[in-house]
Amino acid sequence: MDLGIRGRRALVCAGSKGLGRGCAEALAAAGVDLVLNARGxxxxxxxxxxxxxxxxxxxxxxxxxxxxxxxxxxxLAAAGAIDIxxxxxxxxxxxxxxxxxxxxxxxxxxxNMLTPIALMQATLPAMIAQGWGRVVNITSQSVRAxxxxxxxxxxxxxxxxxxxxxxARQVAPQxxxxxxxxxxxxxxxxxxxxxxxxxxxxxxxxxxxxxxRAATIPARRYGTAAEFGAACAFLCxxxxxxxxxQNILLDGGATNMTL
Ligand code: NAP
Numbered sequence: 604m605d606l607g608i609r610g611r612r613a614l615v616c617a618g619s620k621g622l623g624r625g626c627a628e629a630l631a632a633a634g635v636d637l638v639l640n641a642r643g644x645x646x647x648x649x650x651x652x653x654x655x656x657x658x659x660x661x662x663x664x665x666x667x668x669x670x671x672x673x674x675x676x677x678x679l680a681a682a683g684a685i686d687i688x689x690x691x692x693x694x695x696x697x698x699x700x701x702x703x704x705x706x707x708x709x710x711x712x713x714x715n716m717l718t719p720i721a722l723m724q725a726t727l728p729a730m731i732a733q734g735w736g737r738v739v740n741i742t743s744q745s746v747r748a749x750x751x752x753x754x755x756x757x758x759x760x761x762x763x764x765x766x767x768x769x770x771a772r773q774v775a776p777q778x779x780x781x782x783x784x785x786x787x788x789x790x791x792x793x794x795x796x797x798x799x800x801x802x803x804x805x806x807x808x809x810x811x812x813x814x815x816r817a818a819t820i821p822a823r824r825y826g827t828a829a830e831f832g833a834a835c836a837f838l839c840x841x842x843x844x845x846x847x848x849q850n851i852l853l854d855g856g857a858t859n860m861t862l
Contacts, residue, residue, distance in 0.1 A: 614688050640669055739835050743760050
């Protein structure tokens, strides 16, 4: 399917690896030029070069921490006016509800709620002015069903979800859509880190921990970054203009619910 976005320009945050990279690859495959961000330069440059060479699109890389005001300013200055925004950042650390301090919550809110909100506030005006734009926020299945040890994520992402629900309906009249993608377990570095934690806690190997976690998913496997990216690219496509303010679970059926 031609996604109808060839020649558009996207900012993909936290996109050198994992789900963000999956989104960047799928957008590039649809002919979208990229501004690609991550903190570390090695993976960022390698990913940028790979994508540019594979898909023949222009890729500008910006190594910066997207969760800091300085990092965001650098990324936004390099991006200029964009048609598509994909927000993403690392997730907060796991832990126990009773241990988190005010500072822990502020850090989680900064990274996973206030950063995507600031990026939307900076980029939506140009999208509104041109009468077309797409925003996809990478959040988590924890928005739909809490993950106990990820309480910082549950909290921060719920705040972002509320902001998007209201804002998406305010910008839709100008041809701009905002939606959230809610990943369940996907085979990325983040998932490996959580597998290692589960393995240590249960006294089993990482492979066994991953197998046990995969067995809880109706699809009986982790999702892939490529699958995730394809869903993102569709939400950013010309065909998705009527999808507004949605929270779309990509979890292999793991969240047990009817609606
Ligand atoms: P990942 O494989 O660890 O990749 C994270 C990417 O983000 C890397 O490119 C990393 O590069 C970049 N990054 C991290 N922090 C950044 C920052 N502050 N500024 C700029 N770039 C940053 O993680 P992932 O699995 O793709 O997860 C992406 C998001 O989805 C996370 O918020 C995670 O909590 C959420 N999620 C993932 C899963 C899953 O199963 N994978 C499930 C639910 C939710 P640098 O380290 O070089 O900056």
